[in-house]
Amino acid sequence: MLLPSVVLLALFVYGFIGRTVYVSLTDWGNDPAQALATNPIIRWVGLANYHDLFTGFLQLRFRQELVNTIFFTLFFILGCLGLGLGLALILDRNPRGEGLWRTIFLFPMSLSFIVTGTIWRWMLQPQGGVNQFPTVLGLPSGTFGWLSSTDSIWKFDWNKLPLLTAAVVGLVLVWLAVRAARTGDRTRTIVAGLCAALLLGWALFVGPNVKLLPAPELHGFNLALIGIIIAAVWQMSGYTMALYLAGLRGIPEELREAARVDGASDVGMYRFVIFPLLAPITLSAMIILGHISLKIFDLVYAMAGPDNTYTSVPALNMYLTSFRQNQFALGAAIGTILLILVAFVIVPYLASAFRSEEGHA
Amino acid sequence: MNRIQIKKALLIAAALAVTSTAAAAGKLEIFSWWSGDEAPAKDALIKLYKQKYPGVDVIDATVAGGAGTNAKAVLKTRMLGGTPPDSFQVHAGQELIGTWVVANRMEDLSSLFKAEGWNKVLPQDVIDLISAKGGIWSVPVNVHRSNVMWYNPAKLKAWGVTPPKTWAEFLGTCAKLKAKGVAAPLVVGENWTQQHLWENVMIGTLGPQGWRDLWAGKLKFTDPRVVQGFTNFGKVMDCANKDASGLSWQQASDRIADGTSAFNIMGDWAAGYFTTTKKLAPNTGFGWAPTPDTRGTFVMLADSFGLPKGAKDRTEAINWLKLVGSKQGQDTFNPLKGSIAARTDSDLSKYGTYSKSAAADWKTNKIVGSMVHGAVAPESFTSAFGAIIDQFVASKNAQGAAAAAQQLADRAGIGK
Numbered sequence: 006m007l008l009p010s011v012v013l014l015a016l017f018v019y020g021f022i023g024r025t026v027y028v029s030l031t032d033w034g035n036d037p038a039q040a041l042a043t044n045p046i047i048r049w050v051g052l053a054n055y056h057d058l059f060t061g062f063l064q065l066r067f068r069q070e071l072v073n074t075i076f077f078t079l080f081f082i083l084g085c086l087g088l089g090l091g092l093a094l095i096l097d098r099n100p101r102g103e104g105l106w107r108t109i110f111l112f113p114m115s116l117s118f119i120v121t122g123t124i125w126r127w128m129l130q131p132q133g134g135v136n137q138f139p140t141v142l143g144l145p146s147g148t149f150g151w152l153s154s155t156d157s158i159w160k161f162d163w164n165k166l167p168l169l170t171a172a173v174v175g176l177v178l179v180w181l182a183v184r185a186a187r188t189g190d191r192t193r194t195i196v197a198g199l200c201a202a203l204l205l206g207w208a209l210f211v212g213p214n215v216k217l218l219p220a221p222e223l224h225g226f227n228l229a230l231i232g233i234i235i236a237a238v239w240q241m242s243g244y245t246m247a248l249y250l251a252g253l254r255g256i257p258e259e260l261r262e263a264a265r266v267d268g269a270s271d272v273g274m275y276r277f278v279i280f281p282l283l284a285p286i287t288l289s290a291m292i293i294l295g296h297i298s299l300k301i302f303d304l305v306y307a308m309a310g311p312d313n314t315y316t317s318v319p320a321l322n323m324y325l326t327s328f329r330q331n332q333f334a335l336g337a338a339i340g341t342i343l344l345i346l347v348a349f350v351i352v353p354y355l356a357s358a359f360r361s362e363e364g365h366a
Numbered sequence: 367m368n369r370i371q372i373k374k375a376l377l378i379a380a381a382l383a384v385t386s387t388a389a390a391a392g393k394l395e396i397f398s399w400w401s402g403d404e405a406p407a408k409d410a411l412i413k414l415y416k417q418k419y420p421g422v423d424v425i426d427a428t429v430a431g432g433a434g435t436n437a438k439a440v441l442k443t444r445m446l447g448g449t450p451p452d453s454f455q456v457h458a459g460q461e462l463i464g465t466w467v468v469a470n471r472m473e474d475l476s477s478l479f480k481a482e483g484w485n486k487v488l489p490q491d492v493i494d495l496i497s498a499k500g501g502i503w504s505v506p507v508n509v510h511r512s513n514v515m516w517y518n519p520a521k522l523k524a525w526g527v528t529p530p531k532t533w534a535e536f537l538g539t540c541a542k543l544k545a546k547g548v549a550a551p552l553v554v555g556e557n558w559t560q561q562h563l564w565e566n567v568m569i570g571t572l573g574p575q576g577w578r579d580l581w582a583g584k585l586k587f588t589d590p591r592v593v594q595g596f597t598n599f600g601k602v603m604d605c606a607n608k609d610a611s612g613l614s615w616q617q618a619s620d621r622i623a624d625g626t627s628a629f630n631i632m633g634d635w636a637a638g639y640f641t642t643t644k645k646l647a648p649n650t651g652f653g654w655a656p657t658p659d660t661r662g663t664f665v666m667l668a669d670s671f672g673l674p675k676g677a678k679d680r681t682e683a684i685n686w687l688k689l690v691g692s693k694q695g696q697d698t699f700n701p702l703k704g705s706i707a708a709r710t711d712s713d714l715s716k717y718g719t720y721s722k723s724a725a726a727d728w729k730t731n732k733i734v735g736s737m738v739h740g741a742v743a744p745e746s747f748t749s750a751f752g753a754i755i756d757q758f759v760a761s762k763n764a765q766g767a768a769a770a771a772q773q774l775a776d777r778a779g780i781g782k
Binding site: 035036037038039040041042043062063065066126129130131132150151152153155220229309310311312313314315325328329330331332 | 435438439442445446464465466468469470471556557558608609610611612613744745746749750752753754756757759760766769770773774777778779
């Protein structure tokens with residue numbers, strides 16, 4: 006019974022992933038004359054496309070997009086979780102007209118990102134919408150370039166990327182080692198500790214000499230992204246609210262009463278009883294939001310247009326590179342990098358899900 | 367229904383099918399992105415075709431979306447899938463040549479040009495733009511001019527300035543206007559309009575011949591003259607609004623109409639927008655001049671139709687191309703579209719005030735092709751060049767931008 010679906014999945018998902026990875030290792034489209042020819046000559050070039058994306062003179066846009074994605078993901082997830090939890094906590098106190106509020110908060114999720122993007126683009130017009138609010142109070146109108154700003158903050162030099170990555174991964178490994186030492190797992194402590202030492206040593210002594218690019222290239226958090234993050238949070242925080250509300254309602258009243266009997270204050274009850282019980286919900290919300298933010302395309306396209314480097318994201322670049330510039334191999338390389346990024350989010354989740362499933366069996 | 371009845375019904379259905387195919391002597395599928403405002407012009411052209419070839423069943427395959435962004439993706443799918451439309455719309459020049467001609471998927475139309483005598487009625491500069499690899503590849507139906515500077519005559523008078531004739535003069539006027547409290551004397555919009563401005567400054571700096579050499583690969587982007595063009599562009603951008611990337615070209619034009627900004631550099635579709643949408647009168651409500659340093663040069667882009675290899679209805683498609691290139695066809699299409707005819711023998715009485723002035727220039731000026739609208743550079747260049755412009759506007763590093771542009775040109779095969 007399962008066989009047809011397995012075959013279809015193998016072909017249309019894993020087969021095409023494999024094909025995309027293969028194409029990303031060729032030069033298909035780098036020569037315009039071969040890109041759309043009937044029988045294109047396609048040569049194997051190994052990792053050259055990836056090398057180009059990370060260090061090529063012309064691929065500055067892609068690097069900025071990677072940085073954009075990191076900041077976008079961070080603020081999008083934090084915003085949705087924070088706002089969603091706040092709304093859920095308010096609704097959990099059974100305010101009057103709760104059903105209506107719930108519908109209102111959840112409503113944005115029923116819209117597509119294209120619609121959300123169009124609405125927010127109107128609201129964030131530099132000379133209209135939100136910037137005009139102060140004039141209602143007789144103040145001068147705002148001047149913030151919501152979607153058109155070209156300024157950025159927290160800039161860093163792309164040449165320092167290996168250094169930064171090694172440092173971050175090294176610190177995570179140190180943390181793992183410390184945790185393993187506490188639980189008394191000796192082999193784990195030693196392996197993680199050694200890896201951390203190696204990486205940090207590399208970051209300190211070799212890292213500073215690695216030059217990815219001939220000249221320093223600064224990337225940072227572009228202020229124009231703020232508008233897009235606001236729109237995305239507006240759209241998705243209703244969803245996290247619904248998750249948290251279900252979680253809060255799932256906590257048995259006896260548990261709360263027991264906490265109260267034990268003398269827990271309101272704050273204490275939330276901190277020591279309710280929030281720990283909501284942790285699994287937070288994790289699954291982070292997974293869902295994380296992969297949405299990595300593959301986001303339509304919202305950015307609708308709000309800032311496809312050609313705005315400052316707000317662009319890798320998925321948009323992949324589309325333009327493949328279908329406007331006909332550089333199929335380079336586009337496939339961007340797609341593969343996106344897949345790897347999503348895997349970073351999804352695989353730990355799947356692993357933990359499998360583990361807990363085995364535990365139940 | 368018993369079996370005999372079913373048989374009868376089937377027979378009748380079959381007979382009807384036969385007669386209906388017999389009535390339509392053939393089929394023709396026209397692929398374009400003309401929808402909305404541009405649809406009436408296309409419909410008029412198709413109507414004319416049906417009058418001439420009444421037996422042909424015309425399928426109007428329109429994929430909506432500005433500048434064909436969606437249509438081009440659909441077209442790629444169809445071409446690669448082996449079911450090309452019989453004829454499709456494309457920006458004349460490198461956009462077609464760099465994508466489809468180099469892939470050997472178009473038919474050479476030189477013999478058609480000779481048979482119809484188009485070589486004589488189309489300016490030689492245009493024939494050069496649509497020729498490559500020893501062939502002529504598409505039939506231009508219209509011409510738009512992209513080097514036009516739009517302004518508000520009443521406002522300019524109030525400010526006491528005149529439309530500048532050179533970029534140096536422009537910078538002076540800009541300083542004067544800034545002193546009078548005009549925050550952004552020049553208005554630009556989203557990325558492609560900045561590329562549009564870039565090419566106008568570059569053509570003004572290099573002159574028409576230098577511009578041609580640039581795309582023929584004879585002049586490198588790293589040449590000091592081109593670097594100078596980038597520097598000039600940076601200075602011009604200092605006169606522009608800071609919220610550019612959030613504006614469409616229509617919103618940028620609005621700022622001319624309401625007098626927030628003094629100048630806008632845009633193609634002549636802006637004339638249609640000013641007259642039709644904003645209800646402004648030419649010469650009083652809005653004014654125009656060639657962009658600084660490009661007097662005597664006509665920067666053109668054109669919509670055209672080509673013939674893909676393997677078109678199913680080749681004869682009908684060739685008839686279509688004959689109509690597209692004919693005087694009657696172009697004079698039917700262009701007054702409705704707001705463009706001018708590519709032919710120099712068109713009937714000017716059918717056109718508006720602005721179009722008449724453009725048509726007069728078309729006959730006498732030097733003609734060069736637009737980069738951003740696909741005439742001189744392939745899509746792979748234009749699409750990626752936007753990032754270089756963004757980068758340059760932020761950093762103002764002319765040397766770096768020129769070097770990046772040269773690398774991009776090498777990759778896109780420009781000058782090969």
